[in-house]
Amino acid sequence: MKEVKSPKKPLLYYYGIVLLIIALFNLLVTPLLNRRSIEEVDYGTFMSKIEAQQIEKVEIDDDEIYYTEKGGKTVYCTGVMDDPSLTERLYASGATFSRDVQKTMSPLLSFFLTSIVPLLLFLALGRYVGKKLVEQAGGKNAMAFGKSNAKVYVQSTAGIHFSDVAGEDEAKESLAEIVDYLHDPKKYTDVGASMPKGILLVGPPGTGKTMLAKAVAGEANVPFFSISGSEFVEMFVGMGASKVRDLFSQAKEKAPCIVFIDEIDAIGKKRDGQFGGNDEREQTLNQLLTEMDGFEGNNGVMILAATNRPESLDPALTRPGRFDRRVPVELPDLKGREAILRVHARKIRVGDDVDFHTIARMAAGASGAELANIINEGALRAVRDGRKTVTEADLEESIETVIAGYQKKNAVLSDHEKRVVSYHEIGHALVAALQTDSAPVQKITIIPRTSGALGYTMQVEQGEKNLMTRGELLAKLATLTGGRAAEEVALGEITTGASNDIEQATRIARAMIAQYGMTDEFDMVAMQTTRNQYLGGDTSMSCSEQTQREIDRKVVELVRTEHERAHSLLTEHRALLDQLAQVLYEKETITGEEFMRILHAAQKEEEHHA
The missing domain is CATH 3.30.720.210 (Signal recognition particle alu RNA binding heterodimer, srp9/1)
Known part of the structure; x- marks a missing residue:
């Protein structure tokens, strides 16, 4: 899209103000100090x-x-x-x-020659140079404080369109209706329908909220104003509100048009009414509320806003009549991830062996930005290997790079540490394979990564899962404790390598008891609430101290039970544990197919002997 930029204020004026203060200080104050x-x-x-x-x-x-x-x-x-x-x-x-x-000399004449004349010369020179800079920039007023610095986009064929956005079909449908209304409003007014004044795009970071707004700009034949919420925040009280007034004044002149405010939570946070609050931000928010639903009205001005903290927005901003419609831009599902991968793969040369469905399954939970990064990392790996096409192995390795970091080429593990890591990772994989509710093992490796992991076991679901049963969560707990259990069974000692496993197992067990209602004692009572669901999902307990102690006891009991189950499974299949750990120790990386082939062969041999 072609961007029409408003003229910037010359920096010389700001430097001139500073130099003027310094000159006045030297002329008037310094002689008095040095006298x-x-x-x-x-x-x-x-x-x-x-x-x-x-x-x-x-x-x-x-x-x-x-x-x-x-x-x-x-x-x-x-x-x-x-x-x-x-x-x-x-x-x-x-x-x-x-x-x-x-x-x-006369004191009056001396003051005039040493102070007034240099000051007049300095002002004349600054005005002349500033005027020249303003003329070059195409502006008229360099000291126009409180003016909106929104970027204005005009229609262009070289921009982003809806065809360039994949994986968010519902969001595109809602926004396509807005674009259609701007193209032909009569079709809607004939029925008596009116479009929402404001549309709020909410979702985790990297899901494509800003890209969807750019696609709207690419599809619409109307002016498109783009500005960040932080650009309204000023040092002086009233400047942010002045920027809001100027922005909507420009938008009304060019209506019908679209105004996009990115990260609106910077100015749209809830007003708490406490003394000593941020008066500048609250005045800016009040002005925005007035402009969106004031007496004058904003016919033809459509407002888009994006945020990943919708729960922090002021209720007056999200009520009907202002931001009437909330468009969720969630993490893509399996079909969406595959579509996003294909869109970004247009920019690179892809080999014939690439199966995007497999790559999409391996990248479960990835956002659109992470999927774009996976494609780019795969292309970079192909270039490093001296190839001109990207293979499926490149994309699989790029997924591991995004998840766990690059391989540490110079990391040297001792023979004992290498054997410990082999048993640890095989413990995870074997416990997962011996349970019916676990996801299949995709890959096992003991090559250290830059994230700090000395090895990892990758499990990939066959299909898309939106719900997890209690049995599946228990199987996940057993799998997470399988690494520590393998160390206990095979080596008779424990190491620090299970720290991340312990953290994940504790979080899952606490959620099962306090959030999912998967215990008979607390039934369907929420003891824990989630905040900032799009920014990591921090949790806070909402129960008494006595109840919290009971929850802690239940969490320990649940994790201990699954740890003991993993320990008994590995003890029962000790020979298989040793065999698989030796294979991983020698090869350092084995695929899920190799792992299952060895497992099935060993199980058939056990049945034959039985």
């Missing part, structure tokens, strides 16, 4: 000092006499008297003396 302390005395004191030979230096002016005593820094001043023998007495006392024979 010597002068003490006035009578002429008799001056004469007695001469006779006592205590005077070191004397300066005689037309009206006054200045002198300093020997070893002193204070300047004394006295008036001039008719004393013809003064010079002889000064000479006899050993003092150095001189007379200023030049006529002093």
Whole structure:
């Protein structure tokens, strides 16, 4: 899209203000600070000092006499008297003396020449240079504070369109209706329908909220104003509100048009009414509320806004009549991930062996931005290997790079550590394979990664799962504890390698008890609430201390039960654990197919012996 930029304010004006302050300080304040302390005395004191030979230096002016005593820094001043023998007495006392024979200038004239004239010259020069810079920038007023600096896009064939956005079909449908209304409003007004004044795009980071707004700009034949919520925040109270007024003033002049405010939570947070709050932000929000639903109205001005913190927005901003429609832009499902991968794969050369469905299954839970990064990492890997096409192995490795980081080429594990990591990862994989509710194992590796992982086991679901049963969660807990259980069974000791497993198992067990109602004791009572669901999902307990202690006891009991189950499974299949760990120790990386082939062969051999 072609962007029409408003002229920027010349920086010379800001520098000029600073230089002006410095100049005034040097001209007016510094002389006063540097002025010597002068003490006035009578002429008799001056004469007695001469006779006592205590005077070191004397300066005689037309009206006054200045002198300093020997070893002193204070300047004394006295008036001039008719004393013809003064010079002889000064000479006899050993003092150095001189007379200023030049006529002093009038104080008023001196101030005019040293202060006023340089200031006028400086202002004239600054105005001339500033005018030239403004003319070059195409602007008229360089000091226009409170003006909106929104970027204005006009229609262009080289921009982003709905065809470039995949995986968010519901969001595109809602926004396509808005674009259609802007193209042909009569079709809607004939029925009596009116379009929403504001549309709020909500979702996790990286899901494509800003890209959808750009697609609207690419599809619409109307002016498109784009600005970030943080650009309304100013140091001076009232400047943000002034920017809002100016933005909507421009939008009304070019209606019908679209205004897009990114990260609107920067100015749209709830007003708490506490003393000493952010008055500037609240005034900006009040002005935005007035512009969206005031007496004048904004016919033809459609407002899009994006945020990943919808729960923090002020209720007055999200009520009907302002942001009438909320469009969720969630993480893509399996079909959406495959479509997004195909869209980004248009920019690279893809080999014939690439199966985007498989890559999409492996990238479960990835956002659109992460999927774009996976495609780019795969292309970079192909270039590093000297190839001109991207293979499926490149994309699979790029998924691991995004999840766990790059392989640490120089990381050297001791023989004992390598064996411990082998048993740990095989413990995860074997416990998962011996349970019916676990996801299939895709890959096992003991190659260290830059994220700090010394190895990992990748499990990939066959299809898209939106719900998890209690049995599946218990199987996941057992799988997470399988690494520590393998260390206990095979080596008789435990290591620090299970820290991440412990963290995940604790979080799942606590959610089962306090959030999912999967316990008989608390039934369907929520003991824990989730905040910032799109930004990590922080949780907070909403129960008494006694109940929280009981929840903690239940969490420990649940994790311990699954840990014991994993321990018994690995003890029962100890020979298989040793065999698989030895294979992983030698190969360092095995695929899920290799793992299952060894497992099935061992199970058939056990059945044959039985």
